[in-house]
Amino acid sequence: MNQAKIPKQRAIIDRRALAGEISSLVDEYGEKARGAIVALLRDALEAGRAELAKRLAEKPASGHECSGGQAFLVDQLVRLLYDHVTQHVFPSANRSKNERIAVMAVGGYGRAEMAPHSDVDIAFLTPARRTPWCEQVIEAMLYFLWDMGLQVGHSSRTLDEMVRMAKEDLTIRTALLEGRYLWGDRELYDESARRFFTEVVHGTERQYISEKLAERDARHKRMGDSRYVVEPNVKDGKGGLRDLHTLYWIGKYIHKVRSAADLIEVGLLTKQEYKSFRRAEAFLLAVRCHLHILTGRAEDRLTFDLQREIATRMNFADRTGKSSVERFMQFYFIQAKRVGSLTGIFLAHIDDQFAKKRSRKGFLAAFTAKARTHKGYQVFGGKIGVPGDDWFRDDPVRLIEIFQIAEEEGIEIHPDTMRQIDRDAVHIKGPIRKDPRANALFLQLLAGRNDPETVLRWMNEAGVFGKFVPDFGRVNSQMQFDMYHHYTVDEHTIRAIGLLSRIEKGELTDDHPRGARLIHRVASRRAIYVAVLLHDIAKGRGGDHSVLGEQVAYELCPRFGLTKGETAMVAWLVRAHLLMSATAFKRDLADPKTIEDFVGQVQSQERLRNLMLLTAVDIRAVGPGTWNSWKGQLLGELYDVSQERLRLGHVRHGRSERIAATKALVREQLGDRAHLIDEYGDIYTDSYWLAETDDVIARNIVQYSVAQSLGEQLSIHCEYEEERGATLVSVIAADHPGLFYRIAGGIHLAGANIIDARIHTMRNGWAVDNFLIQDPVGAPFYEASQLERIKTAISDALANRVELAPKLAKRPLPISRSKAFNIQPRVIFDNSASNRFTVIEVNARDRPALLNRLARALFESQLIVHSAHITAYGERAADTFYVTDLMGEKISATERLENIEAELLDAASDSRQAELESA
Template sequence: MNSTRIPAQRAIVDRRELAGTIDTLVAEYGDKARPKVVATLKAALEAGRSELARRLAAKPSAGHECAGGHAFLIDQLVRVIHDYAVTHVYPAANRSKAERLAIMAVGGYGRAEMAPQSDVDIAFITGGKGTAWCEQVVEAMLYMMWDLGLKVGHSTRTVDQALRMAKDDLTIRTAQLEGRYVWGDRELYDEGVRRFEREVVRGNERAFVTEKLAERNARHKRMGDSRYVVEPNVKDGKGGLRDLHTLYWIGKFIHRVRAAAELVDVGLFTPAEYRSFRRAENFLLAVRCHLHVLTGRTEDRLTFDMQRRIAERMNFAERPGKSAVERFMQLYFLHAKRVGSLTGVFLAHIDEQFAARSAKSGFFAGWKQRGRNLKGYKVFGGKIAAPSDDWFRKDPVRLVEIFQLAEAEELELHPEAMRQADRDSSLIDNAVRKDPRANALFLDLLTGRNDPELVLRWMNEAGVLGKFVPDFGKVNAQMQFDMYHHYTVDEHTIRAIGLLNKIEKGELAEDHPRATRLIHKVNSRRVAYVAALLHDIAKGRGGDHSVLGAEVARDLCPRFGMTESETELVAWLVLNHLLMSRTAQKRDLTDPKTIEDFVGEVQSAERLRHLAILTAVDIRAVGPGTWNSWKGQLLGELYDVSSERLRLGHMREGREHRIAGKQQQVSELLGKQAHLVEELAATLGDAYWIAEPVDIIAQNLVQYAAAREQAHELSVHCEFYEARGATLVTVIAADHPGLFYRIAGGIHLAGGNIIDARIHTTRQGWALDNFLVQDPHGGAFAERSQLDRLKKSIGDALANRVDLAPRLAQRPLAHSRARVFDVSPRVLFDNKASNRFTVIEVNARDRPALLNRLARTLFEQRLVVHSAHITNYGERAADTFYVTDLTGHKLSAGERMDAIEKALIEAASDALQDKLENA
C-alpha cells in the first residue's frame, strides 16, 4: 500500500547468502538435503522475526517499519523457496507456454503490511490449466512454507480463472486489487494486472463502492458499531485498519492509484489529511504488531489485559488523574476518530465525483442543480456548504453557526465544509468562546429538536466542539479503564444527549415512561440538555469528577447565556448526578430514613424531576444492557415516594395507615383467600408489611399458609417476576443462623445472581426470605427447567447435600477479565443511613459467589442481616447489608467494628479466592 523504506534489510534476512547456503546443502546432500534446507529457512525466519521484534521494542511506535519489515522477510523467503523448488526439486529445461508460474502477494501481504503472526496470502498464477510441473512446484513450495509454521492462504489459477472469479466475488476482487508481484514470471503477472483493470475494474466503479460500503457497515455492526467501544478490534473495528484499507481500495479501484500518497493527487485527500492518514495507520499498525508479539498469535482485539501491557511497551507514563493505559487508549481513540472523519470526507468526495460524472452524460448532461441560499450558506442536495474558502476565517462564529443550521434545517454538512471546519477549528479563540451569538447558536444546537446527537458528533469529529468547549476537548476520546463503561467519555456524553432528545420526542416511552412525562413538566429544558453535556466533563482530572464538574458548570453556564437559577440547577445536577442511582441501587427504599436523607439532599420537585431524567439517560448511555426494568423499577419507586414527600412535606400516611392500606390491597388481590391477611397479619410484623410490594405479599401469604398446613420444613417458590425483569425466589424455612448465606450459595450454584434480598422472621420463628435473581447476563430465569434447577440447588444447599465453598469457587466468573483491574476491597459502615440498622457497604472485585462469602462472614461475626442490595459496575461489585447484632441493636464504632471490617475485607480479597480455587 505504501512504500516504507526498510532500513538495514540484510540484518533481517540476506537472501543471496541464504540461497548460497541452500545451494551448498544441495551440493553436499543431494536428494536428502530437504530437512537441512527447511532447518536453514526456519532459522532465517526466526532470526528475522527476532530482529524485527527487537526493532519494535526499540522503536515501539514504528508501525509501518515493523509491518513492512515482516512483508520483506516473507518476500525473501518465498523467493528462495521458489528458486529451490524450480532449480533443485522440479527443474524443467524446456518449459511450454502453459508451464509458467508467477507468485503474487494478495491481501495484507500484497499491501506489504504484515503483523508478526499475519497469514501469508499468496496467489499462484499459472500459464495454463492443469500443468503437472506447475502443480508440483506449487505443492513443493506450500509444503515447505507449512513446515516453517507459516499460515498460508493460497489459490492456484490461470489468468482467465482469476478474472472470472474476481467478477463474481467481492473478496477475491479486493484481494486481487492489492496484488503485488513477488517472484516468478513477470510477464504473466503484468498480463494479469492489465486484464484485471480492463475486464474487472473499468465500468464497475460504482458497484464496487456500493458493495464495499455495505460490507464495511455489516462489519461495524458485528463489532459494536462504534469506534469508541472500550475493547476495540484494531483491524476490523470501527475506525480501525480495515476502514483505512477500505478508503485505499475504493481510491485504487476508481482512480487506479498505486499507493495511498496518490489519493492526494486525485483530490480525495489534502496533504494534511494524508499525513494524518499515515499517522493513524502507523499507530494502529504498531498496536497490532505489539498484540501479535505479546500473544504469539493472530490477535486483533485490544482487550483490557493487552491495553495495559501495550501501554507499557509503547512507553506511556502516568499523569495526574490519568493512568498510563488511559493515556494510551485516549491516543488510540483519537486516531480512530481521525479515521472516522477522514472516511466521512473521502466518501462524500467519491459521491460528488460520481454525481459530477453522471451530470456530464445522459439525459441530464449540461444541467446543473441550483442550490438555495440559507443565511449566506449554499444548500444543495440536502447538504450545507460554506460559500467560499475564507468563509470561516472572515467570521469564526460561523464555525458554530453552520452546525446549528444543519441541525435546525435537517441538513448534512458538505464534505468540503467539514474539511474547512476541521482545518479552521483553530480559529476558535477566547473571543469566539465568549461571543454571545456563538453561545446562543451552540445552545440552540445542543437543545435542537431534530437530531442534536448526530450534529454534535459531526461537530466533535471536526474538532470544533472541543475547541468551543475546551473542557469537553479534554475528555475527547478518553476511556475509563473498567468493564462498566462501554464508551469513551465524549461518546457516552453525546449518546446521553441523543437519548434525552428521543425521550423528549416520546420515542422511548416504553422503557422510560416517567422521564417521558417529566421532560415536558420541567421549567427549563435547556437545563436538562446542558446537564447531560456537563455531567462527566471533569473526568480524568484527578479528584471527584462530580465536584470538579459542578465548578466547570458554574463557569460555563453563564457563558452559554443561562440565567443564574439555571446555572445553579445545572451545577447541582452535575454535583449530584450519581445520587439517585446510588440511593436506588444501594439503599433500602422501604426504610423511611433513606427517603428522608434523599429528599434532604434534593429539596425541590424541580430538582427531582431533572435528576430522574438525567439519571435515566446517564445509565442507559453507559452501554447496551446497563438499563433494565429492575433499575427502572427502583428509580421509579424512589421518585414516586420522594415526590410525594416533597409535595406534601410528609409521607401521605403514617405507618399504621400505610400498613392497613396495604393489607386492604392484598385482601382484594387474594379474593377467596383474603382471610389469610387477617390470620397472618400479626405473625409477620410491621416491618414486613412496609418492606414488601402488595403482589409479593399476596404470593408470600399463600405459600406460607400452604407450608404451615402441610408442616413443610422447607418451602421454595420460584417464578418469573416480569415487573422487575427478574425471578422472584421465596424461601420459607425454620429460621437458624447461617440460613441467608446458604440460600445465597444455592442460588449462585444454579447460576443466579442475587440483585435484591429481603429477610424476614415471623413471630413463630419461621424465616420468610424474598430474593430477586437474574442470570449472568442481567435477564430472568423463566423456563420451567431453570426454575426447577434453582429450587433443587437451594434445597441441596440448606440440607447440606453439597459442600458450598469449593463448589462455588470452581464456578466460572461471569467476567474472567476482571482480574486485569485493580479493585481493592473496601468496607464502609454507616449508622446514619437508617434509624434501626447499621448499613455496611462492601466494594470488591466481582467474583463467583461473593455475596455468599460476605453473608457467611456476617453470620460468623454474629450479625443478623435484614436486607441486602446488590449492585454491579462491570468488574466491581457493591454489596450493601442492613444489619443488627443478635440483640437487634446497631453496631458501635470500636474494636468490634474493626474486626468485622477486617473479616469482610479478607472474605472479598483475591487471596481467599486463589486459595479456594487451588484447594
C-alpha cells in the first residue's frame, strides 16, 4: 500500500516528536540514555500496534490499511534508530566514500505489507568494502531493534556481495526484488537497484520463473496441495497470499513493474482481474492481521479455534443452515479460488509470451504450424481457443461445450479463452440451463472417460459450474466446520467424481476390487456419476441434506436428460448415501437383523451396486487417510452378505448350516491341529461361531488350547492383520464383571485406538474378546516392542496395577483441536435393530479413552456388552454397543433406559473429563 494513503499517520507514530524526545534523553543522560531510548521506542511500537488494532476492529476488512500501517510504523522506528545511531552514538563528521550505508526493506516488509508480528527484513548495503564505522552502526541498530522485541531478519553486504549472492540464491534474489529504499544513502540504494536488474535479473527471466514455480509447487505439496483444506495457511497455503506474491514477483522480474497495478500495463492482468487481485489480497491480509492480533504472535494457520473468533471479529453472522464461521470460511475459500483462477491465467500468459519470443532454428525455421479447427474452435499447441470475442455471447451453450471438448480431447483451454469464459459466464441464465443440448454436453463431461475431475475443477474455478447448476453454486467453497471433512463441499464432490473415474479406468483396483468390477455392471453409468455429483448438494440448507438432496435430484435429473428410472435411482442414492457406511461401521454385521434391515431398505441388486460405489468414493474423497482396508473390508462384507440375500431372496444357509460351514472352514485352517475343534468346539456359543471369521476362530482356539496347557488365567495375543489394516488383539480370561472396560483402558494406555470389538463368554465361563486396534493416525501396530507394550498395558489394567481413570484422563488426544467444537453428547437406544440385543449408540466429542469410560458406565449399569463398534468422524466419536441385562434380555423399561442414558451422558461429558484431568 502507498504509505501516503494511510490516514492519520501521526496517530500511529509521530517521528518528529519522538526524535525530539530522543535528543532530550541524549542531552540529559548522554551515553546512559540507551535504556530510556529503548523503552521510549518500545512504547511507541506498542502504541502504534494498539492504534492499528483499534482501526482494524472498526474496519475489520481493511487489510491493506492495516498491513501498510504496520510497515509505516516500523519504517519510522528504523529511521529514528538510524538517525540516533549515526548522529549520537557513532557520529562521524568527515566520512570517507566507503563510510556510507543504505538501509533497505526487503521481502514482505519491502512490499510495505506486514502483519503485526511479521519479521522485519532489512538489508544493509555498503560500498566496495565495509569500514569499522559501518559495522558499528549496523550492529548498534540491530541491538536496538532486538531490544525492542522485534524479530529481525537482516543481511549486511557490499554491492559486489549483493550481486554475487543474488545470482546464487533464489530466496535472496526474491527478497531483493521487493527491495524498497528505507533510509540512509539514497545514491547507494539507487546504484544497487541498477546493478540488481542489469547484472542479476537480465537474461535469467526464464530460469527464475521455472525455479519460482517449482518452489511454489513444493510449498503447495507441503501445505496439503489444495486451496480447499479446512484449516488453511493464509500465507503459504494454496490460494493464499504467497501465491499472489508469486504473480507480482514474476511480473516484476520480467517486466520490471513497480506495483501489482502495473501488471495491467504489461498485459498480464485485465482491470477486472486486478480488482479481483486487490479484493482477495485485502481480505487475506485482513485475516492474517486478525490472526496475529488474536494470538499475539506470527501465526498464519487459520485453525478451527481461531476461525470462529475471526468470523465474529469480521462481522459474519449466523444464517439459516449456516453458522457465522461457515459463512466466513466460505468467503475465504471464494477468495482462495479467485487467487487460483488468477494464477492459472497469469502463468499461462507468461508461458505464451515466452513461446512467442522463441526463435526457430535449422531446417524448420521457416515452417509455422497452423491451428486445426474442431467444431468451430481453434486447437493449437495442446490448447483450445475461440475464433472471436463474441463467441460465447452469440451462443452461451458454448460455455459448456468448450469444457466438454477439452475433457474429451484431453486438451487445455487457452488463457485468453479462460478470460472470456470468466467474463461471459454471466450469460448462463434460465433458458441456457434448460437447453437440452447444454445439458447433454454437461452430462457427457460429468461422465467423461478421460479426466472429468480436472476439467470440472476448471469449470468450477471459471464460475461456469455454479452458474449452470445453481444448486452446486450454493455449496461452492462451503466448508463443513468439523475435523472429519478435509475439503470444501464442492472440492469434495469433484474429488469423488475423479475417484469414480479412476475406479472405472482400473487405476484403484487394489483398494477397490469390488468397485472396479461393479462400475462395469451398473445399468446406467451416467446415473452413478450424477448421484456422486448430487450426494452433498443440499448441505448448508438447515435440514437433513440427504432428504433435501433427494428433492434436488428429482428436479435436476430430468433437466440433465436422465430417464424416469435413472432419476429414481439417483434420488434414492442421494437419500440413502450414508446408509451403507452407517450400517457397516455402526452395526454388528454378524447379527441377521442388521442384514435384514439393510436389505429391506436397499431392495435390489442394482441399488446395492450403485450404493457400494457411491459410498466408497464418498468416504475416500473426505480426505487423506479416511479410507483404509478395514473400512473396505466391512463394506465388502456387508455387500457380499446383502448381495447373496437379494439374489436368492434369503440367506443361503440357516443358522445351523452357517455354523457347520464355519466349523468346516476352521477345521481346514487348523490343518494338523483340527482335533482342537473336537476338544473345544462345543464350549463356544452359536453367536461366537456366527460373529467371528474362520481365521480369527482358528487363532482363538489355538490360543485357548495353549493357555489351558500352560494353566494360564490370562492369555493375550497380538497379531498384525494386513488385510484388515489393523492389529488383532485377542484376550482370553476367566470372565468377570468389568473385564471389557479394563481391557479397553489398557489398550488406550498403550496409545492405541479400538476400531472394533467382539466380546464373547464361552459356555464354561471363560471370555474370548477380540479387538481390532490402530494407532492414532489409523495405522496398525506391528513392531514387536509395540505389541509387547499393548500386552503389558492390558495385563496391568486387569491386575489393578494401574489406576486407569486418572492416567487415561491425562493422555492427550492426538488432535487437541477438538476443543474448538461444541458437541453435545447424545445417546440413542434401538430395540428394533437386533432380535437379541438392545443397541445403544453414543455420539460425543472424541477424547482420551472415551470407550473405556462408556464401557465402565455400562458395567456400572449392570449391562453385558456383547459387541462394540467404534467409529470416529474427526472430533466426533460414534460408539455403538450391543447389550443385554444380566439375564440376557433386552432393556425396555423406560426408567431403566433413562438411568442408563444419564450414566452414559455423564461419562461422555466435557465436565467429567475436566474432573478426571484435575484429579
